[in-house]
Amino acid sequence: MQNVTTIKDAMTLTRARMDKTVEDFRRELSHIRTGRASVSLLEDVKVDYYGQATPLNAVAKLSTPDPTLIVVQPFDPSMMQTVEKAIRAGELGLNPVNDGKVIRVPIPPLTEERRKELVKHVKRAAEEHKVGVRDARRDALAMLKDLEGDGLPADEKRRAEKKVQDFTDEYVKKIDQLIQQKEQEILQV
Numbered sequence: 001m002q003n004v005t006t007i008k009d010a011m012t013l014t015r016a017r018m019d020k021t022v023e024d025f026r027r028e029l030s031h032i033r034t035g036r037a038s039v040s041l042l043e044d045v046k047v048d049y050y051g052q053a054t055p056l057n058a059v060a061k062l063s064t065p066d067p068t069l070i071v072v073q074p075f076d077p078s079m080m081q082t083v084e085k086a087i088r089a090g091e092l093g094l095n096p097v098n099d100g101k102v103i104r105v106p107i108p109p110l111t112e113e114r115r116k117e118l119v120k121h122v123k124r125a126a127e128e129h130k131v132g133v134r135d136a137r138r139d140a141l142a143m144l145k146d147l148e149g150d151g152l153p154a155d156e157k158r159r160a161e162k163k164v165q166d167f168t169d170e171y172v173k174k175i176d177q178l179i180q181q182k183e184q185e186i187l188q189v
Contacts, residue, residue, distance in 0.1 A: 004143050007152070007160045014140035014164060018171040021132040025175055028125055032118060033092070034185040037064040037107040041094075042072070047079070047086040056086065060103075070105040072096070110186070118186045126179045130172055137168040 004010045030040040039062040046053040047060075056062070060074040060083055074083050084103055087096045097104045110118070141161060148157045 004147070007144070007147065007156065010140055010143040010147070010160070011163060011167075013143075014136050015167060017136040017139075018133050018167055021129050021136065022171055022174050022178075024132075025125065025129040026178060028129075029122065029178060029182050032122060032182065032186075033107070033110070034118075034182075035107075035110050035188065036067045036185070037070045037105075039064060039070060041092060041107075042070065042087065042090070042105070045086050045090040045092075047083055049079070049082075056083065059083065068107050068109075070107065072103040072105060073101075074103075077101075115186050119183050122179055122182050122186070126175050130175055133168055133171045133175070137164055140164045140167075 004013060030038070031044065033041055039057070042056050042062060045056040047056055048054075049059050056072070059076070059079055060072045063071045063073075065071055072083060072087070074080055080098055080100070080103065084096050084098045087094060087103070087105060094105050094107070097106070141164060144152070144157050144160050144164070148154065
């Protein structure tokens with residue numbers, strides 16, 4: 001918790017933390033597989049490039065020519081096997097096919113059971129991020145209490161507390177909307 005001197009500072013800090021929490025959730029959702037191909041699935045894959053763990057998109061061109069396929073074209077053709085191994089090692093359940101020019105990564109359709117597991121995973125992640133929003137609220141209320149001890153009038157503190165609660169409700173609602181969108185994507189056959 002940071003030391004703030006005004007209500008405005010506390011509100012700015014709180015809103016920034018809540019924004020960061022929602023963005024983190026949005027980024028996490030982009031890594032969860034739906035039935036469609038997306039280059040963001042391979043975003044966390046690291047390739048051993050001359051002894052350095054390098055993001056896949058820095059050593060290869062990624063594209064999705066159709067909804068069930070990701071095409072990976074390394075900039076350096078000598079990297080084909082290394083890239084293929086990195087995708088296999090990424091624990092994504094993907095099976096890349098190397099034809100010598102490009103690496104095709106077919107995205108298998110999800111089973112009904114797997115879809116339900118993914119929805120549960122999304123809801124667990126959402127709950128963790130909602131807790132992050134509530135933690136930001138708790139810290140904001142503590143900052144306001146400190147400001148009250150430094151001479152902030154009680155009625156101004158109450159107005160600020162209501163504003164913090166409004167922020168919390170707004171950000172929890174954003175997370176709920178993201179859950180709903182992702183759930184529809186996952187369950188869509």
